[in-house]
Amino acid sequence: MLIFIYGDDTFRVQEKVMTMKKAFAEKFDANGMNLDIFPEDGKTKLEIGNILQSACSFPFLGEKRMVIVKELIASTKSADVKDWEQGLVRAPESTIVILWETLEPKALEKKPLFKVLSEHSEVHFYPLPELIGNELILWAQKRVNNLGGSIDQSALQVLVGRVGSDLWQMSAEIEKLVSYASKSPIDSKMVEELVCASFEGQIFALVDAVSKKNIKDALKLLREERWSGANDFYLLSMLARQVRLLLGARSYLDMNPGAIKGELASELGVHPFVASKILVQAKGFTFENLKDTYNLLFRYDGMMKTGRIDADLAVDLVAVDLMK
Numbered sequence: 001m002l003i004f005i006y007g008d009d010t011f012r013v014q015e016k017v018m019t020m021k022k023a024f025a026e027k028f029d030a031n032g033m034n035l036d037i038f039p040e041d042g043k044t045k046l047e048i049g050n051i052l053q054s055a056c057s058f059p060f061l062g063e064k065r066m067v068i069v070k071e072l073i074a075s076t077k078s079a080d081v082k083d084w085e086q087g088l089v090r091a092p093e094s095t096i097v098i099l100w101e102t103l104e105p106k107a108l109e110k111k112p113l114f115k116v117l118s119e120h121s122e123v124h125f126y127p128l129p130e131l132i133g134n135e136l137i138l139w140a141q142k143r144v145n146n147l148g149g150s151i152d153q154s155a156l157q158v159l160v161g162r163v164g165s166d167l168w169q170m171s172a173e174i175e176k177l178v179s180y181a182s183k184s185p186i187d188s189k190m191v192e193e194l195v196c197a198s199f200e201g202q203i204f205a206l207v208d209a210v211s212k213k214n215i216k217d218a219l220k221l222l223r224e225e226r227w228s229g230a231n232d233f234y235l236l237s238m239l240a241r242q243v244r245l246l247l248g249a250r251s252y253l254d255m256n257p258g259a260i261k262g263e264l265a266s267e268l269g270v271h272p273f274v275a276s277k278i279l280v281q282a283k284g285f286t287f288e289n290l291k292d293t294y295n296l297l298f299r300y301d302g303m304m305k306t307g308r309i310d311a312d313l314a315v316d317l318v319a320v321d322l323m324k
Contacts, residue, residue, distance in 0.1 A: 002088065002117060006073070006101035006108050007128030011167035016126055017068065017100050024066045024096065034065035046072060048080070052087035059094050067091075070100040076113045085116045093122075105129050130165045132274075140170060144186065149178035151186040158191045161277075162205075207242050207281050210322045218319055232311035233304070239318055240297045245270065247290045249282035285322070293321050 005016050021035070029035055036054040039046055051069055059065040076084055091097060099117075101108050105127040108114055117123065131139055137160055144151045151159070159177075163170045173195045177186045180194060209217035222235075248268050253259055265275035300314040 001093070001096045002091075002120065002123045003096065003098045003126070004073075004101070004114070004118075004124070005098060005126045005128070006103065006105060007130070008102065008104040009128045009130045009165070009167060010102045011171065012128040012131075013100065013102055016128065017098060020098060021066070021068065024064070028059075028062055028064040029066070034059045034062050035068075036066075037068045037070075039070065046075065048083060048087065052090075055088060055091040055095050055097050057095075058092060064094050064096060066096045066098065068098045068100055071102065072099055073101050073108055073111050073114050074103045076111070078112050081112045081116060084113055088117065089120055131167070132165060133276075136160055136165055139167070140174065143171060143174050144178060147175065147178045149174075149181060149186060151177070152188075155186050155188045155191050158188050159186075159195060162191065162195050206239075206319075207246070207322075210284075210319060212284060213323050215323060218323065222315065222319065232315050235315050236297070236300070236304075236311055236318070239315065240294075240301075243290060243294050243297060243322075245274075245278050246282050246285060247287070247294060249275075249278045250285060250287045250290055253279075253282055254287060289322070293318060296321055 003020070005013055005020075007013050025032065025035070038051050038054075040050075046069065051067070051072075054065075055067045057065065072084070088097060103111075109127075118125075137156060140160055141151065141156060144156075159170075159173065163173055176194060177190060181190060206218060206221045209221060245268060249264055252264060252267050256263070259279070261276040261279050264270075264279055268275065268278070270278070297318060300309060300318070303309040304311055304314060
């Protein structure tokens with residue numbers, strides 16, 4: 001049996017692998033004699049001989065053995081595909097091979113080894129792409145419930161907005177919130193006080209403050225990012241990206257005043273979750289204002305490259321320009 005567990009949601013990918021590993025141990029391998037994980041401790045290279053020997057061996061005093069191989073598909077060169085295919089398909093029915101991959105599903109499914117192995121019988125697939133929108137909200141809600149906590153819907157929206165789709169951070173923040181709230185429901189105030197926003201979440205929050213002409217909050221968010229070590233060149237590039245998206249959204253809204261997030265997501269090529277935020281923010285600007293700011297960003301980019309302006313000053317001036 002061959003099992004693909006793959007996707008850029010590395011949290012859920014690892015969680016799925018660990019769940020299968022635990023279930024295997026409980027059912028077939030209480031003593032740990034029939035489990036191999038590659039690459040082995042202290043090594044980074046996948047040795048084809050060692051892996052295929054393990055996969056093709058019969059279980060020791062048991063019914064099944066499990067072989068877990070990390071990043072095989074992503075790292076295999078075209079010239080080696082045939083050797084891996086021939087070796088893995090020779091594995092006996094008593095062997096369960098799990099291929100643990102952390103590449104985005106669509107990209108991984110184009111890999112030559114994925115394609116050839118997918119054609120064989122007894123192959124199972126668990127694609128786990130990064131969660132967005134309602135799926136992300138539902139995952140966070142379920143995580144809170146599984147830990148014995150509860151959270152109101154406004155707090156859930158704030159939590160997802162602050163953390164985004166990084167489930168490693170999301171899981172840690174939820175554990176912290178459930179512990180802090182004890183038996184009480186988690187509310188927005190708790191989230192705002194305890195949860196550190198991801199960088200993308202901070203950029204959205206900054207643009208929210210700017211779109212509402214809230215100078216105090218905008219300057220506070222900029223200050224927090226700098227204190228946390230954010231590079232002003234990166235801050236400026238993220239602001240430029242956000243302004244481009246806002247320009248596209250504002251232009252689309254001007255032509256289609258009743259536009260909804262699904263339409264905007266398709267038009268801009270972004271996730272619906274991102275589109276919903278941009279849709280709200282774009283209403284706080286005019287097209288001319290955004291066009292002027294984008295031209296300003298272009299001018300500052302050239303000035304920074306020639307040393308005529310510092311990146312931190314450029315960031316501040318762009319923020320001020322957006323609040324005019």
